[in-house]
Amino acid sequence: MPSAEENGGDVDKPKLPYYEQFCYSVFNLLDGPVTKFREKFVEPYRNQNRPVYYHRRFRRVPTIDECYTDDAVCIFEAAEQLRRDKMVDNQIVKILRQRKVECYVWEGPDAKYKCRKISEDYEDAAANWFIKYGDLGMQSTVIDNYMKQKHRLIWERRQKEKISAQ
Template sequence: MANPLSPIEKFFDAVGKALDAPTTFVKEKLVEPNQKHYPWYHQKFRRVPTIDECYTDDAVCIYEANAQYRRDKLVDNEIVAILRDRFQSCVAYEKPDHVERCAGVLKEYEDAATNWFIKYGDLGAYHDAKSAYMKQKHRMIWERRHGPVGSGMKEKVVSE
């Protein structure tokens, strides 16, 4: 406000400054100098306990584990997408000899896609950290009983 004209405007201006001055002082002199400033695209989240470390009745821990799971899934989706784009660009650039020259990029993409499917595949549209954890547990039990997934089932040994 430049110059309040009436006594009422002067009064409200003084009251506003009196109420705003302490909070502005604390923010500018104490809070902002002690903050770490990150660009929004480099925001760092602390790692929270995973779903297997949460108690069954701890709703806050389960919520945080699910939020962490969603963030990890978004990161893994982007990694697979970037590797797919690299492979497609390599094929477009090296077209006649792409089989030999893009083999390394294809191997990286296939490994990432396989790992993504191992963790997130076949979970359905609405899944959370608990369903992914159960999938991992079932896979480990399967591999203990039958060997690695995709290698066929072990032969049953009949002892007499």
């Protein structure tokens, strides 16, 4: 049995047959320069110029109530921000709806009890989406959305006044 010195100093590693040693040395002879080139030049260049594959974060811009009436750029930015926020909210509701449907399909007859939390989350998200964007239509503007929010806040204030007056 070969000693640890004959085996390259590694006790656990068995000595390979000459044919396999020859194959590994030929492989390392061909692969070594390619691997070194990739590690030294290609990967550092790729890491510094790596494209971003995750969500882009836009800076928050002033909302429509903070814009002057004649500031077209501010109004446009507020409209684009509202459009992006609406797309995000649409996707959230869509994902929650899909989770609810999948849970109901998976659980079968017991879905009414086992999927209660998922169903409540979806119903809350759908109600909040409708409060924010419902009844506005596809061609609504940021001003329409702002007016809806304003009217809702006035209505809620009046409801509180009615309750406190009783």
